[in-house]
Structures are given as C-alpha cells and as structure tokens.
Amino acid sequence: MSKLNYSLRQIRFLDECSEGKSLIHRINPIVKILVTLIYIICVVSLEGYEVNRLIPFFLYPVIIISLSDIPIAPLLKRTVISLPFILGIGFLNLLIERNLHGLLIFLSLLIKSILTVLSSLLLIATTGMDNIAKGLLALKVPKIFVLQLMMTYKYILIFTEELITSVNAYELRSSEGGISLKFAGNILGRFFLRVYDRAKNIYNSMILRGFNGEFNIGKKISFANKDIIFLILWIIYFVLIMFFDVVKFFELILGVVT
Amino acid sequence: MSHHMIELKNVSFKYPQGNEVIKDISFRITHGESVGLIGANGAGKSTLLMLLSGLLIPTNGDIIIGETKLTKKTLKYIRQRIGYCFQNPDDQLFMNTVYDDVAFGPRNYGIDEIEIEKRVDKALERVGALHLKNKFSYKLSGGEKRMVSIATVLSMEPDILLMDEPSSFLDPGARRRLINILNSFEHTKIIATHDLDLVLETCKRTILLKNGKIVFDGNTKDILTDKKLLEECGLELPFCLQTIDKPSLMFSLCKSPVNGFQKGISHKL
Numbered sequence: 001m002s003k004l005n006y007s008l009r010q011i012r013f014l015d016e017c018s019e020g021k022s023l024i025h026r027i028n029p030i031v032k033i034l035v036t037l038i039y040i041i042c043v044v045s046l047e048g049y050e051v052n053r054l055i056p057f058f059l060y061p062v063i064i065i066s067l068s069d070i071p072i073a074p075l076l077k078r079t080v081i082s083l084p085f086i087l088g089i090g091f092l093n094l095l096i097e098r099n100l101h102g103l104l105i106f107l108s109l110l111i112k113s114i115l116t117v118l119s120s121l122l123l124i125a126t127t128g129m130d131n132i133a134k135g136l137l138a139l140k141v142p143k144i145f146v147l148q149l150m151m152t153y154k155y156i157l158i159f160t161e162e163l164i165t166s167v168n169a170y171e172l173r174s175s176e177g178g179i180s181l182k183f184a185g186n187i188l189g190r191f192f193l194r195v196y197d198r199a200k201n202i203y204n205s206m207i208l209r210g211f212n213g214e215f216n217i218g219k220k221i222s223f224a225n226k227d228i229i230f231l232i233l234w235i236i237y238f239v240l241i242m243f244f245d246v247v248k249f250f251e252l253i254l255g256v257v258t
Numbered sequence: 259m260s261h262h263m264i265e266l267k268n269v270s271f272k273y274p275q276g277n278e279v280i281k282d283i284s285f286r287i288t289h290g291e292s293v294g295l296i297g298a299n300g301a302g303k304s305t306l307l308m309l310l311s312g313l314l315i316p317t318n319g320d321i322i323i324g325e326t327k328l329t330k331k332t333l334k335y336i337r338q339r340i341g342y343c344f345q346n347p348d349d350q351l352f353m354n355t356v357y358d359d360v361a362f363g364p365r366n367y368g369i370d371e372i373e374i375e376k377r378v379d380k381a382l383e384r385v386g387a388l389h390l391k392n393k394f395s396y397k398l399s400g401g402e403k404r405m406v407s408i409a410t411v412l413s414m415e416p417d418i419l420l421m422d423e424p425s426s427f428l429d430p431g432a433r434r435r436l437i438n439i440l441n442s443f444e445h446t447k448i449i450a451t452h453d454l455d456l457v458l459e460t461c462k463r464t465i466l467l468k469n470g471k472i473v474f475d476g477n478t479k480d481i482l483t484d485k486k487l488l489e490e491c492g493l494e495l496p497f498c499l500q501t502i503d504k505p506s507l508m509f510s511l512c513k514s515p516v517n518g519f520q521k522g523i524s525h526k527l
C-alpha cells in the first residue's frame with residue numbers, strides 16, 4: 001500500500017516541474033516544441049551503427065537539465081521505465097546479427113531511445129501539458145488531436161489516482177498483503193466503472209464552464225529575442241553535429257597536437 | 259425581472275436501463291428566489307439539478323430557464339448563465355493549479371487575462387481561499403477543494419446558482435463563510451443538501467423530494483418544523499430546532515444563528 005501511495009505522490013512529478021520559473025521554463029512553448037522535434041528527428045535519422053556520432057547529442061539534455069533546475073534522478077527513472085520495450089527489440093536483433101555490427105546497432109538503439117524519451121520528458125517538465133497544447137494549436141495541429149492528447153494525459157493521472165483508491169480500500173479490509181486473484185477481477189471491474197463515472201463528470205464540469213475544445217490557458221504566446229536565439233542556436237548546433245563528425249574532428253585535432 | 263426564472267412543467271426522467279427517478283415534477287422559481295432542495299439519499303436531488311443544467315435531458319416535460327426552453331440548441335446559451343457546483347469537488351478541479359481551475363470558466367468566454375485575474379482573486383477572496391491561489395489543486399484538503407470548487411463557479415458570475423451538497427467537507431468557519439456567500443448572492447439559487455440548518459439560514463422556500471416526487475413545496479419554516487413529514491422522508495428536524503418541544507417558536511431565534519442557539523440552550527436550562 002505504501003508503495004502505491006508513494007507512486008501517487010510521484011505521478012504528478014512532471015506537472016509540478018512544469019510550474020518552475022527557470023530560464024528554460026520561460027522560453028516560448030512553440031520554440032521548445034520545435035527544438036525538441038528537430039532534435040528527435042536528428043537523433044532518429046542517424047545511421048544505425050554510428051554510435052560515436054550520437055555522443056554530441058547528449059549536450060542538449062545536459063544543458064536543458066542544468067538550466068531548468070529539474071531534479072535528475074526522478075527524470076532518469078522515468079526514462080528507464082520506457083527502456084524494456086526497446087531493449088527487447090534490440091535483443092531480438094542481436095540474436096539475428098551476432099557480430100560487432102549487431103552490437104553497435106543494439107547500442108545505438110539504446111542511446112537513441114534514451115535521448116528521445118529524455119528530451120520529450122524534458123519538454124513536458126519545462127513547458128507543461130497545457131502550454132504544449134497551446135503551442136501545438138498555434139502550430140496548426142488539428143484541434144481534435146490536441147484535444148485527444150490533453151484528455152488522455154489528464155485522464156491517465158485521474159485513473160491512476162482512482163486505481164490507488166480502489167486498491168487501498170481493498171487492502172485496508174483484507175488480512176493478507178496484496179490482492180488475491182479471486183478479487184482482482186472484481187476490483188478491476190469496479191475500477192473501470194468508477195473511472196468511467198469520473199471521466200464523465202469531469203467532462204461535464206468542463207462543458208458546464210463553457211469548454212468547447214479550445215484550450216485557453218491564459219498566458220499569451222509571445223516571441224522574445226531569447227526565444228529566437230534559443231531556436232537558432234540549437235538548430236545550428238544540431239545541423240553541425242548532424243553533418244560533421246564532430247568527434248572525429250576532435251580526434252584529428254588531438255592527433256595533430258600530440 | 260423574469261430572466262432568471264426557472265420553470266419545470268411535468269418533468270420526468272429515467273436513467274437508461276433504470277426506473278423512473280424523477281416523476282412528473284412541476285414548479286416555478288422566480289427571479290432572486292433561493293430554494294432548498296431536500297430529501298433522503300437517492301431521492302433524486304442531484305438528478306434534478308443535472309436536468310436543470312442540461313447535463314441530462316428529461317424523458318418527458320419541459321424545462322424553461324428565463325424565457326428560453328432548454329433544448330439541444332439553446333443549451334450553450336443557457337449554460338453560460340448557470341453555475342453548477344458538483345457534489346464531489348474533485349470533479350470540478352482538473353487543472354494543475356488553483357488559479358488555472360478558477361480561471362478555466364472565464365477563459366472559455368474569451369475574457370482577457372487582466373480581467374480574469376481580477377475575477378479569480380475576487381472569487382477566491384469571497385470563499386476565503388486567496389492564500390491557495392498558486393497551490394496545486396490535487397494537493398488540497400477536502401474542505402479546501404470544496405471552497406475552491408465554489409470559487410470556480412463564482413468566477414463565472416452566473417445568473418443562476420445550482421449547488422449540490424455545498425456544505426459537505428467544510429469546517430464550521432468555512433461553513434459560516436459559505437452561508438454568507440449564499441446570502442450575498444442576489445440571483446436565483448437552488449441548494450440541494452442534507453444540511454437542514456443551512457437551508458434554514460439561506461432559503462425562504464424549500465422543496466422536499468421523496469422517491470422522485472415533490473412531497474412539499476413551500477415555506478421553509480413550515481416544512482423544517484414538521485417533524486412527522488420530515489421523518490417520513492428519511493430526514494429529521496434541523497439540529498438547532500431539536501432541543502425544544504415547540505420547534506415553530508424557536509424558528510425566529512434560529513434566524514440569527516449564534517444568538518438563537520445560545521438563547522435556545524438557556525431557554526432549555
């Protein structure tokens with residue numbers, strides 16, 4: 001029970017981070033979405049075996065984390081949670097290609113997934129889902145997709161809380177720890193009914209307050225100089241490390257010097 | 259003024275695959291009236307409020323708000339003027355911070371942010387929750403959530419206020435503040451509650467529901483002193499009327515709650 005309650009406190013971690021006031025938090029959400037998108041495209045489109053060329057991409061999360069005061073440990077924990085799926089796929093490939101090439105592909109897959117997941121988490125943690133929605137709408141993403149995304153995000157949080165309530169209520173009245181299989185179906189059934197009710201009520205209370213699919217989060221999206229600079233600097237950096245093998249370049253210089 | 263009037267004509271409602279929960283109800287509430295809606299658990303209070311806000315559509319009969327009949331077409335227009343406070347405050351808080359939750363309604367009506375900030379402050383001030391403005395909504399206590407959820411409705415400055423169990427979760431101080439808010443709200447309001455003392459202090463008129471039917475509709479004073487009828491409907495006398503034998507005599511004392519209560523006790527002694 002305590003473990004579940006602990007995860008309840010953890011689940012809003014990204015939301016809580018997003019209320020920060022750091023330099024990165026104050027950057028225009030549109031800019032942050034664009035930079036993240038370009039970053040992910042660059043990372044993903046590198047060739048499978050070019051592991052060393054992925055190294056300069058670590059600079060981006062490192063800089064964002066250090067400028068935005070987001071605690072590293074919980075962030076990394078969330079990144080790691082997504083890894084088993086990727087590892088599974090990479091492992092299958094390793095079975096087929098049992099040589100150095102296969103190993104390199106496995107490694108690069110691992111690094112790529114860490115980088116892309118990390119950068120998306122950083123986007124949410126420094127921007128907040130509401131701002132992201134506003135940014136996506138400004139980028140002309142169809143309203144229906146944005147709405148889906150927002151509702152899914154909000155509901156996942158609420159569902160988790162409901163699940164924890166259900167399980168707590170059960171465990172307080174059961175003698176042994178854990179949920180016996182006999183009742184699991186029962187609890188799950190009740191959980192779905194409750195979740196359905198909650199979702200309906202929340203949607204109702206949204207439309208009663210004039211909600212029509214538009215996300216009005218107040219703060220106007222405005223471009224300042226720092227936003228433009230942020231965007232341009234990162235694009236230059238990404239282009240640079242995409243098209244030049246920076247690591248090799250440094251190796252060459254080091255070679256010349258020694 | 260008739261534009262804050264509510265009229266029900268032979269309204270019935272039945273949940274899909276359920277039996278009839280609201281049975282042929284008719285009443286008329288004029289502008290500025292405040293009405294208490296009482297009845298045992300499952301009497302149909304929440305259902306009736308949901309019908310009035312257009313969340314449910316009656317299976318029979320008409321609902322008229324102002325001069326407009328409630329239909330799918332007029333729903334949007336009518337809802338703008340209704341403030342509905344849910345029985346469970348959790349349903350009303352779905353944004354990150356208290357500020358965003360209270361600002362959610364006004365923002366949807368395209369009010370500019372400076373005005374919104376004023377409204378949010380005013381609404382939170384009225385419920386005595388200004389200090390919670392920048393807190394995370396999901397980290398509030400039950401009573402704090404209740405006060406903030408009332409503020410989310412007040413910030414929309416509605417013409418008609420529908421409240422479902424507004425005094426649940428509240429400590430005595432917050433409850434007193436709620437009573438003052440309700441009494442200072444000059445428009446039409448309907449309050450569904452089990453808190454009969456709250457009804458006594460805020461509503462001149464009371465409607466008593468039993469199994470989806472109106473058993474009594476009239477002066478609050480008459481119904482809340484009618485021990486027999488109340489008990490038949492699964493309720494009992496308001497707390498402040500319970501200490502003496504002749505409840506109707508006590509009614510005037512109860513109107514000024516603190517004094518009335520003390521006098522009531524000394525009278526008994």
Ligand SMILES: Nc1ncnc2c1ncn2[C@@H]1O[C@H](COP(=O)(O)OP(=O)(O)OP(=O)(O)O)[C@@H](O)[C@H]1O
Pocket residue numbers: 273274276279297298299300301302303304305306345
């Ligand atoms: N979604 C639903 N589907 C079917 N029946 C429902 C539904 N919601 C409520 N009911 C039934 O309708 C009846 C009236 O419910 P309602 O919630 O209006 O009661 P209430 O007077 O608000 O009670 P309480 O004081 O407990 O809040 C109850 O008998 C309930 O079982």
Ligand SMILES: [Mg+2]
Pocket residue numbers: 303304305345422
């Ligand atoms: Mg109810």
